[in-house]
Amino acid sequence: MRMSRLVLATAALVALAATGACVRLSAVDSDGLWKVVGGQCVPNMRDKGQPGPCTTVDFQKRYAVLKDIAGRAQYLLIPTDRVSGIESPEILYGGAPEYWVGAWGAGHLVEAKLGVPLAGNQLGLEINSSQRRTQNQLHIHVDCLRPDITNALTAFSDVAPGAWRWTTLDGSRYRVTRVTSLSSRDNPFRVVERDLGPKQSMAAQTILVTGAGPDTQRDGWLVVNSGLDVDGGTGTAEGLLDHACSLARAKNASQ
Numbered sequence: 001m002r003m004s005r006l007v008l009a010t011a012a013l014v015a016l017a018a019t020g021a022c023v024r025l026s027a028v029d030s031d032g033l034w035k036v037v038g039g040q041c042v043p044n045m046r047d048k049g050q051p052g053p054c055t056t057v058d059f060q061k062r063y064a065v066l067k068d069i070a071g072r073a074q075y076l077l078i079p080t081d082r083v084s085g086i087e088s089p090e091i092l093y094g095g096a097p098e099y100w101v102g103a104w105g106a107g108h109l110v111e112a113k114l115g116v117p118l119a120g121n122q123l124g125l126e127i128n129s130s131q132r133r134t135q136n137q138l139h140i141h142v143d144c145l146r147p148d149i150t151n152a153l154t155a156f157s158d159v160a161p162g163a164w165r166w167t168t169l170d171g172s173r174y175r176v177t178r179v180t181s182l183s184s185r186d187n188p189f190r191v192v193e194r195d196l197g198p199k200q201s202m203a204a205q206t207i208l209v210t211g212a213g214p215d216t217q218r219d220g221w222l223v224v225n226s227g228l229d230v231d232g233g234t235g236t237a238e239g240l241l242d243h244a245c246s247l248a249r250a251k252n253a254s255q
Contacts, residue, residue: 034137037064037078055109062097065106065142071243073113074143077103083138087130087203091138091189100125100182100189100209103140104221110142114248120211120219121150122247129228129235130203141238144245145210156222157212161186164195169224170239173232178212180220188223196227204228208237 029035041054041064051057054064055075062081068074077099083090090096107123124145127138152169156176159165164175179186188207196202204227213219228235 030134030136033076033078033135033139034082036066037080037137038082041066042080058102061102063099063102065102065109067109067113068141071143072245073110073248074141074241074243075106075109077106077140077142079138084136085130085133085138085203086127086189086205086207087201088138092193096187098183098187099138099140100187103142104182104209104216106142110144110245114144114245116248116251118144118248119214120216120221121145121153121213122147123210124149124241125209126237126241127207128238129206131228132206132235141241144242144247146240146242147247149240150210153210153222153224157219159212159222161220168232169237172226172234173230174208174224174226174237176222176224178220178222182209182221191223192225197229200227200229204235206235206237208240 036053041051041057045051045057045059051064054066057064057080059080062079064078064080066076066078068076079097079099091099103125107118110123111118122145124143126141149169152167153176156165156167156178159176159178161178161180164177166173166175168174177191179188179191182188188209192205192207193202196205206226208224210222210224211219212222224237226233226235226237
C-alpha cells in the first residue's frame with residue numbers, strides 16, 4: 001500500500017502524545033500503520049471503549065478496520081496482533097484469525113461511505129507481496145473493483161473450486177480459482193499457499209478476492225493470484241481496485 005496521509009498524521013499524533021513534542025514522521029516509516037493500530041486504536045478501545053482513529057476494533061476476531069484517506073471509500077483491515085504480512089507463517093495455522101472473512105464484512109462500510117449498494121463482484125479485497133508494500137503490518141485493502149476487471153472475471157464465474165485457470169489482467173499474468181467460503185480450507189491464504197510451486201514463496205504473492213457473481217452466497221468468491229516468481233507476474237494487484245469508485249458515481253448519477 002502507498003503510505004497514506006492518514007497513517008502519517010495519526011502516527012504523528014501518537015508520537016506527539018507520548019513526547020509532548022511535534023514529530024514529523026518520514027514517508028518510509030514502515031511501522032506507521034502499526035503505530036496507528038497498536039498505539040492508538042487498540043488502547044483506545046481497551047481503555048475507553050472507543051476505537052478511534054479506527055472505525056472498529058474486534059478483540060475476539062483480532063482485527064481492526066481503518067478508513068484510509070487514500071481513496072473515496074477505501075478501508076483497511078489490520079490485525080490487532082503484530083503480523084508482518086502475507087509471508088507470515090502464523091496466518092496459515094489452524095485456528096488463525098479469518099482476516100478475509102472480516103475484510104469481506106467490512107464491505108458494508110464501503111457501501112455506507114458511497115451511499116449505494118455494491119454487488120459481490122463489484123467489491124474487491126487485495127493484499128500486496130512483501131516486496132510491493134511500504135508497511136510491515138499485514139493489511140487487506142477493501143474497496144471498489146474496477147468495472148473492466150469485474151467484466152473480465154465473469155469468464156471465471158463457473159470455474160470448479162480447486163481448479164486454477166490463467167488469464168492476463170492489466171498486462172500481468174494471474175491465475176484464478178473459485179471458493180465457496182473465505183474461511184478454513186477456503187481461506188485465500190491457504191488456497192494460494194498449498195498450490196505454489198517448489199521454487200515459489202508466499203512473500204512474492206499478491207491476492208485479490210472478489211465475488212464470483214453478484215450474489216456470493218450463491219456464486220462464491222474468486223481468488224485471483226499472481227507473484228513476482230511467475231513469468232509475467234506481479235507482486236501487487238492493488239491497481240485492479242478502483243479507489244475513485246467510478247461505478248458508484250455512475251449509480252448515483254442514474255438515480
